[in-house]
Structures are given as structure tokens and as C-alpha cells.
Amino acid sequence: MLDFYAGLSQNLKASLLVITGLIIFLTLFGKKAGRLDPRDKPRGVLFVLVFVVDTINNFIRDFYGDKWRTYAPILTAIFLYLAFANTSSLFGLAAPLANMSIALSFSAIAFFTIQVSGIIVRNPWNRLKDLSSPNVLLLPLNLVGEISTPVAMGLRLFGNLLSGSVMAVVVYNLLNPVASTFVTLAVLHPIFNIGFGLIQAMVYFMLLTIFLSMAIEEPEIAPEKS
Numbered sequence: 001m002l003d004f005y006a007g008l009s010q011n012l013k014a015s016l017l018v019i020t021g022l023i024i025f026l027t028l029f030g031k032k033a034g035r036l037d038p039r040d041k042p043r044g045v046l047f048v049l050v051f052v053v054d055t056i057n058n059f060i061r062d063f064y065g066d067k068w069r070t071y072a073p074i075l076t077a078i079f080l081y082l083a084f085a086n087t088s089s090l091f092g093l094a095a096p097l098a099n100m101s102i103a104l105s106f107s108a109i110a111f112f113t114i115q116v117s118g119i120i121v122r123n124p125w126n127r128l129k130d131l132s133s134p135n136v137l138l139l140p141l142n143l144v145g146e147i148s149t150p151v152a153m154g155l156r157l158f159g160n161l162l163s164g165s166v167m168a169v170v171v172y173n174l175l176n177p178v179a180s181t182f183v184t185l186a187v188l189h190p191i192f193n194i195g196f197g198l199i200q201a202m203v204y205f206m207l208l209t210i211f212l213s214m215a216i217e218e219p220e221i222a223p224e225k226s
Contacts, residue, residue: 011099018085018096026080063213067121071212074113078106079205086161086197097161097200107154110208111147118215130215153207160200 008016029049036042042050056076061068085096096102118127131146132139 009099010094011096011102014088014093015085015096015099015102017093018081018088022080022084060209063209064216067216071117071209075205075209075212078109078208079201082157082201082204083198086201087194090194095161097157100158103154103158103161104151105154106157106204107150110150110153110211113208114150114212114215115146117212121216122218127215149211153204157200157204160196 029046032046033042033050036046041047053076056079057068057072060072060075064071082097089095097106115127118130122130131142133142
């Protein structure tokens with residue numbers, strides 16, 4: 001096990017640490033939240049986490065209606081992973097999404113989540129008709145769009161995280177040691193690691209939520225002319 005871990009890139013190691021940390025932390029949070037009296041107001045970290053989860057659930061409910069409980073767990077898990085992974089460099093870890101393989105794995109997650117959900121909810125035949133809309137001749141073009149969209153989402157994550165890291169290194173090397181340390185801590189880390197990282201996590205979460213809801217929604221039926 002140690003040999004396997006030692007052979008991984010720094011990005012993959014950071015990704016595993018983020019996943020392990022989230023599993024432990026959210027398991028403890030879930031148990032503590034489960035013991036909370038509904039009449040009591042949560043405090044401290046528990047209050048923040050309850051607020052975040054409730055906000056995400058309300059956002060998802062607006063798109064999925066009575067199906068929101070089915071999709072809230074995976075969408076929330078993806079958002080939390082991206083939020084912590086994109087800011088992991090604050091703790092001295094390599095940015096996981098700056099690795100192409102990890103970024104493209106999110107393309108695969110988005111693609112299979114959208115397609116499998118569409119097939120299960122709409123059934124294979126209706127899903128095929130959706131992809132053939134408005135004309136069967138557009139099926140190949142629609143299939144290209146179904147593939148290119150999640151790929152672009154993954155590449156967006158990779159490009160933004162890598163470019164942020166590169167820009168931080170360039171600025172750091174252009175300045176003298178004292179100034180570069182100050183600029184890195186006071187400016188670059190808050191902008192690239194916190195600001196851009198959380199923005200990219202939110203953008204990916206919103207795009208996946210929208211495209212997934214489009215794949216499972218019933219098409220509108222035009223009213224019959226009298």
C-alpha cells in the first residue's frame with residue numbers, strides 16, 4: 001500500500017488526502033447533526049455546515065422538484081470535493097485539478113451521470129428521441145455536444161487551476177524574496193486559491209446541475225390547436 005502511494009503524483013496524493021479528510025469529517029458531522037435536537041439552533045462549525053448543505057439542497061430542489069433527494073448527494077459531494085481540492089494548496093498540498101487525469105475524470109463523471117440518469121428516468125427510447133430532437137438528422141451533432149460538454153467542463157477546471165499555479169510561480173520568481181513572500185501570502189493565495197478555486201467549484205456544480213436536469217426533464221408538449 002505504501003509503495004502504491006509513493007508511486008503516485010503529488011496531485012493524486014493530494015486528491016486522496018482531500019477525499020479521506022472529507023469522508024472522516026462529514027461522517028463525524030453527519031453523526032453530530034443526527035443527534036441534534038430540531039428545536040436547538042446549531043452553533044459554530046455545525047451551523048456553517050448545516051447552512052451550506054441547506055443552501056445547496058434548496059438550489060437543487062429548484063431544478064429537480066420531487067427528485068431532488070436522488071441527486072443532492074452526488075452533486076453536494078462533487079461541490080465539496082472541488083471546493084476543498086481547489087483550495088488545498090493553502091495547506092501545502094498540490095492542486096489536484098492541476099493534473100489532467102483528475103480533471104478529465106470529472107468529465108467522465110459528468111458524462112456518465114448525465115447519460116445514465118437520462119436513460120433511467122426517461123427510459124432508453126425516450127432518451128434517444130430527446131437526442132434526436134428536433135430532427136433525427138441532428139442525432140450525430142447532438143451526440144457530439146453530449147460528449148464535448150463534459151470534456152469542456154473538465155478542461156475548464158484543469159486550465160484554471162494550472163494557470164493560477166503558473167501565474168503565482170511567475171510572480172513569485174519575479175520579485176525579491178521578501179516582497180514575493182508578502183505578495184504570495186497577502187494577494188496570490190487569497191485570489192488564486194480561495195477566490196478562483198471556489199468560483200470554479202461553483203461553476204462546475206451549477207453547470208452539472210443544469211445539464212443533468214435537462215437530461216431528465218420531460219419535454220414540453222405543445223398545446224393542440226383548436
